[in-house]
Every structure is written in structure tokens, then in C-alpha cells.
Amino acid sequence: MTTPSEERRAHIVAILREGGGPTTGAELSATLGVSRQAIVNDIAILRASGEPIHGSPRGYVLGDSGVGGTSAALACVHDREASQAQLELLVDRGITVLDVVVEHELYGEVQASMMISSRADVDRYMDALTATGAKPLSSLTNGVHVHHVRAPSLDSLEAAKRDLAERGFLLED
Numbered sequence: 001m002t003t004p005s006e007e008r009r010a011h012i013v014a015i016l017r018e019g020g021g022p023t024t025g026a027e028l029s030a031t032l033g034v035s036r037q038a039i040v041n042d043i044a045i046l047r048a049s050g051e052p053i054h055g056s057p058r059g060y061v062l063g064d065s066g067v068g069g070t071s072a073a074l075a076c077v078h079d080r081e082a083s084q085a086q087l088e089l090l091v092d093r094g095i096t097v098l099d100v101v102v103e104h105e106l107y108g109e110v111q112a113s114m115m116i117s118s119r120a121d122v123d124r125y126m127d128a129l130t131a132t133g134a135k136p137l138s139s140l141t142n143g144v145h146v147h148h149v150r151a152p153s154l155d156s157l158e159a160a161k162r163d164l165a166e167r168g169f170l171l172e173d
Contacts, residue, residue: 022059056115069152075171087122093160101146
């Protein structure tokens with residue numbers, strides 16, 4: 001016999017699987033008739049049980065949300081002012097920036113989900129940086145960071161790497 005909480009978590013997974021895009025915690029809360037905190041707790045429990053749920057400022061997504069293509073990790077370096085140019089370069093090649101990861105001297109690997117796949121997403125991210133006065137995670141490591149990305153093809157990924165290298169954004173051996 002399943003509990004109401006287990007049923008709600010199964011419903012969250014179903015919503016995210018069928019959603020086709022990010023779903024906010026507020027939307028889940030309204031749909032399921034529970035508090036936003038209940039959704040946060042459910043997401044944590046689902047993640048701990050192995051569900052590949054990723055959060056971003058735009059909402060939650062499940063796994064790769066059906067996106068095909070190829071994945072890669074891109075080691076990059078740049079200052080805050082170049083963030084927009086780097087992200088635009090990637091999305092213009094059809095690449096989705098899944099997250100940003102830095103290696104912090106005290107905390108080890110620190111990761112934040114981004115889920116940026118369009119210029120509109122880049123604009124929202126940059127607007128949020130400005131509005132909140134927040135610093136990019138890479139500010140903790142003098143601009144050095146890794147982006148996990150999803151590209152529609154190996155060709156688009158290689159072209160983006162060349163573009164990043166030309167702009168001095170790609171860390172190379």
C-alpha cells in the first residue's frame with residue numbers, strides 16, 4: 001500500500017516526464033495542492049532515491065527531458081563580463097548548458113544546475129545576476145569552471161569548442 005506522499009512523488013515524476021520543459025516548484029505546488037516546502041522535500045527524497053531531477057531558475061526537469069545528441073564537459077575560464085558571450089556562443093550552436101561546476105578549496109566540487117538552451121535563457125540568467133547582485137559560481141575560482149553540456153551533434157560540439165578556444169574561454173592543455 002502506498003502512502004499519499006509516495007503517490008504525490010510518483011505524480012511529480014509523471015508531471016516532469018510529460019512536461020516537455022522546466023516545471024516550477026510553484027506550479028507543482030498548485031497542481032498537487034501542497035506547500036512549496038512539501039515539493040522541495042519531495043524533490044530531495046526523489047533525488048536521494050535516484051531520480052535524475054535537475055533544478056534551475058526556470059524549474060525542475062527530469063533527466064535530459066528527451067533531448068538527444070552528445071554530452072560533454074567543457075573546462076572554461078573567463079570573468080563575469082564574458083559570461084553572456086560564452087553562454088550565447090554555446091546556445092547559438094544549439095547546445096544546452098546543463099550546469100556549472102567549480103572545484104572549491106574547502107568544499108570540493110560545487111555544482112549548480114543552469115539548464116540554459118536559448119538566448120532568452122541567457123538573458124534571464126544575466127538579468128538575475130544583475131538584479132540579485134549575485135556573483136557567478138566561477139567567481140570562487142578566478143573564473144575557472146566546467147560546464148556539462150548537451151549538443152545536438154558532435155559537429156556542433158566541436159564547432160563550439162573551436163569558438164570557445166578562439167575567444168580564449170576554453171581551458172586547454
